[in-house]
Amino acid sequence: MEKSVINPWQWQNGRHYAQAVAVKQVESTFYCAGQAAVHADGTSSTADMHTQLLLAISNLEQVIRAAGFESKNIVRLNVYTTNHEEFFKCFDTFGEWITRNEIRQAATFFEVKSLFETLSVELEATVVK
Numbered sequence: 713m714e715k716s717v718i719n720p721w722q723w724q725n726g727r728h729y730a731q732a733v734a735v736k737q738v739e740s741t742f743y744c745a746g747q748a749a750v751h752a753d754g755t756s757s758t759a760d761m762h763t764q765l766l767l768a769i770s771n772l773e774q775v776i777r778a779a780g781f782e783s784k785n786i787v788r789l790n791v792y793t794t795n796h797e798e799f800f801k802c803f804d805t806f807g808e809w810i811t812r813n814e815i816r817q818a819a820t821f822f823e824v825k826s827l828f829e830t831l832s833v834e835l836e837a838t839v840v841k
Contacts, residue, residue, distance in 0.1 A: 713737055713840060715787065717816045728803075728810040729819035733787045738840045742781050746792060746834040747772040748827060756829040761795065762802040764833050769809050772835045781839040783813040788838035796823045799833060 718732040719725070749757035749764035750771065757764050773783055791806075793799040799806075799821075810817075817837075827834055 713739060713785070715785075715816070715840070728807045729789070730816055731818065733816065733818050735787055735840050740781075740841050742776070742779050742839040742841075744772065744775055744779075744837045744839065746790075746836040747775060748831045748834040750831070756831050758830045761793075761798040761832050762805060764831065765799070765802050765805055768833050768835050769806075772837060776837070776839055779839075781841055783839075784815055785839050785841055786813075786815050786817045786837045787840055789815075789817045789819045790836040791819065791821045792824050792827060792834040792836070793821070794824060794827055794832045796821070 714736040716734045717730040718734060719730055721731070724731055747768050748771070749759065749767035751757065751767070757767055759767075776783055776786075791799070
């Protein structure tokens with residue numbers, strides 16, 4: 713697999729995403745449903761945004777690994793949140809995860825009216841290998 717990041721500017725680098733990602737010679741593509749702060753027993757978290765973000769990341773990583781893919785090969789990441797202001801208070805946690813996993817992805821952030829039950833953040837990814 714050959715992955716190229718396209719950034720005509722530099723400002724997005726501090727925001728932990730790329731303007732575009734081109735991928736050639738892909739063996740397989742994995743489209744992952746949105747992963748949120750849902751516990752293993754199926755109950756939705758009632759915790760704060762930061763705690764929910766950590767659980768959503770953990771759940772996303774678990775699904776990606778179970779499919780035989782790696783988080784570093786996320787090429788598209790949509791982030792849905794019910795409150796941008798609260799999400800950006802824990803943006804450092806998000807950025808640390810992106811950096812630690814060497815993820816170079818195109819991303820879009822959406823503020824939505826609501827998510828399922830008590831959820832406040834959801835991560836939807838496309839991963840390649």
